[in-house]
Amino acid sequence: MASGPATYLDGVTGTPKAVQVTLKDNAIDIASADGSPLARWDVAATELLPAAEDRLRLSLTDGPTARLDVRDPDFAHALREKLGFSIPHHTALEKKHRRLVIAWTAAAAAAVLVIGITGLPALAGLLAPVIPYSWELRIGAQATSCNSSARRPRTSRRCAATAAMPNAPASRSSSP
């Protein structure tokens, strides 16, 4: 059984209360300075929050925003040991997440490559019959103007804008 001083914030008012914390039977008993009980937290339902070194900050995993703040370094250390919280809850989760994100990124990169190499040509074959002839001509004209202007660096920047203009030379040929 470990017991020591802490600050309790009940999540209902903004007043910090000086309390006495006792750990027994897998629960944290929070009592006011005069000994009257304020709350009882089940250890399984508490989590460690990030805090400055030598401090211990606890909250309930699912519930209001109540906080328990232990600032006595010795008691914080003892409580941490007894609760079995070596690292904050989110740090353990984070390692798992990091691996997952890396794996998903690799999968996404592979998917982009596959779509680029095989998917797009297949899609183009499917879409070609449904695209209006005038659209095809415009896209073709834009591609041609981009290609030719790419060889002339001075005009290449205006390529996209020129192709989109109705009176630009590239678009004039669009009416069939």
Add this chain to the structure above:
Amino acid sequence: MTAVDMAPVAPPADMNEGRGRFLGSKRDYWRVLARDTLALIVTIGLYRFWVSTNIRRYLWSRTEIAGEQLDYTGDPIELLIGFLVLVVVLAPAVLVFSLLSWGSDFFSAFFIAPYLPIVLLFPLAFLALYQARRYRLNHTVFRGLRFRQTGSAIVYVLRGAAWSLLVLLTLGLAYPWARVSLERYKMRHTWFGEVQGSFVGSAWQLFKRGLLWWAIVWVPVILLSSLAGEDEESAGVAAVLAFMWLGLSSIIVYPFLHALVIRWRIAGIRFGTLSFEANFSLGRFAKSYFKFFGWLLLLAIVVGILAVIVMLWIVPAIPLGRSMTAEVIGIISLIIVYFIIATLMAFAYQATVRFETWRLIVETLVIRGVGQLDSAKAPAEPAARRRGRVAAAINLGGL
């Protein structure tokens, strides 16, 4: 009744006054940053939601205001989902605009059509800033009570866009009035528990303090343009000089101006009878920016030297020739290099400006009317924790 009787019974100044304290260290903060850098590069930036969450958790949990620390309860998965939602919304919009400008004479008649997605990004930035602030506040717990932001992001966008136009037309002189209008809107919709915030900063005060800095940037530019002669050559020289001065002086003036605005904004915040003050020196604030600029310069030099070495000696030595494989490898290498550079730039910003200005503000913070914090209560209905996901993902803005 005597005069003494009528005087309000104020608690002793020291009882009702609190200070800010920063409990972290630069070394620990760098460790948080460095640990995630590799993951950020490998995941082509996708890991940024975890990085920004880690940074916030660290800064919040090491910040003590009037004796109590802050808690950040945000979730990187929510930020990621918000980002994906944004992609799902934006991608079809861009696609539709491209298709319309290809396919229809009517639509492409507006020369703006191809740039419309970019024009739309401007109000989107205001929307993102407001929503990101909503997310940060709704996930900030202090003294066991949640902050929250209400109000409409759309109204904020309209206000922001209108004021920005006016600021642009007045070369920045209208900025203090724009700032007051936007701060009032934001603070009026900010709550600590059930205590409503407000903003009392004066635009004139900011105008008077900022005028000198404004003059340093703009007076030489205005003089140069008025002194330019009739002939094209001297006008050209004057324009080049004016632009050079505008760029150079902005880099030097911006950090000081930012410090000035932050100090003024902090002093204007109210929550009931609670007020703040952070009288840090402008020079110390600006120093963190100059460190950041130094890092960027160093990075540019190193990247420049490496690029020359790669182009002159390494690329010609690779026996691939001009093949498809060579092109694909080239593109992939460029993407990786881009992410490495972007990550290092972000790292430099977080390590200098973000960390040092945060620490400076917290360490110089004075809080008056702490009694207001004790009497604050949680609102009857629980705060909407999940609001503001979408734009929070863009992660714009600092504090």
